[in-house]
């Protein structure tokens with residue numbers, strides 16, 4: 523086969539293996555691995571670099587209406603910013619009340635069409651079951667969208683769902699063979715706390731965190747798990763932040779339940795005290811769940827190593843400080859919740875995780891690529907580089923390897939150690955074919971991932 527590109531001399535890293543090999547690409551897919559692959563019009567000399575599968579960010583919010591404004595990045599600027607190693611994004615399309623789920627997807631497809639510079643797909647956030655949204659779930663899945671989300675927080679907005687709605691949706695998602703995701707914070711309790719704080723004149727950004735303590739995340743996490751167990755529905759907790767919530771996930775997984783969880787780079791690298799920055803600068807760090815105390819972070823790294831947290835995504839939800847975060851100058855309750863993260867995710871996780879001695883290279887690949895591909899139906903087209911032992915398989919495996927991390931072995935840990943670059947790649951297919959089929963078997967294989975013992979590392 524004629525190759526378009528050979529990446530020569532690099533070290534290929536997948537979720538399980540590390541080996542020296544040249545990588546041959548044709549038609550945008552990895553088709554050959556080995557030595558002596560011949561020649562190609564384009565040869566990239568990887569030298570001492572690692573060749574990794576492209577990272578997959580399954581949690582973004584581009585051009586999303588929220589808290590009286592829109593997120594600052596659209597699909598063009600957001601995916602351009604992903605040029606830190608991410609080659610695929612899955613964005614949350616949010617149903618407007620009364621809207622058909624297909625209308626929601628068409629709206630999001632319009633936002634993305636012609637703008638994205640990497641591969642993309644969508645999940646659907648359900649907000650309103652008054653029309654036939656429940657019946658549409660199976661049709662949406664049949665059209666290639668295999669994941670749904672609801673919010674248990676944001677009381678007083680259409681986002682927050684009752685337990686009965688969550689349960690009804692979970693059963694339909696289960697029947698459709700899809701994955702249910704949840705933003706787990708107890709919105710009722712947060713609402714009470716916000717009202718009390720505002721009434722007491724506690725209005726600064728730090729009180730955003732104080733009105734969303736770890737226990738409200740843990741309670742909602744436990745409740746979501748209980749509902750999912752009754753509904754027999756696979757569940758993924760998005761942006762898990764608190765060790766108390768992680769413990770609920772760990773207990774459920776120890777019982778063999780198909781419960782999964784994600785965390786985000788800001789919970790691994792930033793802490794509560796950022797919200798105390800003077801002159802309203804703390805508003806830049808307002809996100810939900812909020813940044814936690816410093817002693818919380820080692821628990822998240824342990825969760826990642828055990829793979830009780832299976833994937834890392836950015837929850838990229840960017841707002842400008844001027845004009846947007848400033849909507850909450852008078853009260854933290856009005857600060858748009860969200861932080862940027864897509865551009866820095868891979869450098870931060872690589873630096874803090876791999877270079878910081880907290881993750882192995884294989885774990886890094888699993889947590890940023892392989893596991894997301896499996897959970898969200900993208901595997902094995904994405905999430906791995908086929909091993910040299912299965913070259914026949916490789917013929918049908920697409921290249922998600924567009925990122926070459928250049929690792930300076932001379933640098934000390936936790937300084938900037940990775941250079942990343944991506945080739946601009948326009949998504950060529952519409953979203954309906956963007957997902958490969960929902961592979962229940964692959965999902966199971968994540969469920970049963972053998973647990974590795976937690977390694978205790980000093981932070």
Ligand SMILES: [Zn+2]
Pocket residue numbers: 581583837839
């Ligand atoms: Zn989010």
